[in-house]
Amino acid sequence: MTKKFELLNEETAYNGFFSLKKFTVKHTLYKGGWSNTITRELFHRGNCVAVLLYDPDRDEVVIIEQFRIGALQMPKPEQAWLLEIVAGAIEPGETAEGVAYRESVEEAGCEIQQLIKINDFFTSPGGTSELLSLYCGKVDTTHVGGLHGLEHEDEDISVQTMKFDDVYQLLLDGKIISAIPIIAIQWLKINRQDLRNQWQK
DSSP, X not given: OOOOEEEEEEEEEEESSSEEEEEEEEEBOTXXXXXXOXXXXXXXXXXXXXXXXXXXXXXXXXXXXXXXXXXXXXXXXXXXXXXXXXXXXXXXXXOHHHHHHHHHHHHHOOOOSEEEEEEEEESOTTTBOOEEEEEEEEOOOTTOOEXXXXXXXXXXXXXXXXXHHHHHHHHHTTOOOOHHHHHHHHHHHHHHHHHHHHHOO
């Protein structure tokens, strides 16, 4: 199979805080030939960065909690506040690494000492173009906590540090339901000892 597609039409259906694009395409099929013409809407927000902040000496993870519009459908009002890790959009002229450093200060009051790349992945490629770059950042959690976020962006973020075992238990108990922190915490579960050997003083 030769993988090809033809973009027949593209239009912007909505342009606000995020944008919605409408594409008309057709593509080659595994069985040969071409698909029917299909129309799909695509949620567009640009590419983003997330960073798991970890203190290898104290074996602690920085967890943030904030209100999320996407969780309004949850049965209880308090479930619209999600446990997450630091993340943010890549603005024009920024690098992914630069966003990791910036957002860690803005959202959690943390200065990253070392930064390693975990992976790039699409968050939900069936309907959004967002490509996320995921990192792990070495931090000192001794004085981390409190309320953070940029007021002019209406951010209201509660920051806490937790022992890794406690964070992992929250994941197992279904208390962390956002995909990005789930992926990051599972990565740390696999790589934690090697990371501690590499980063500990």
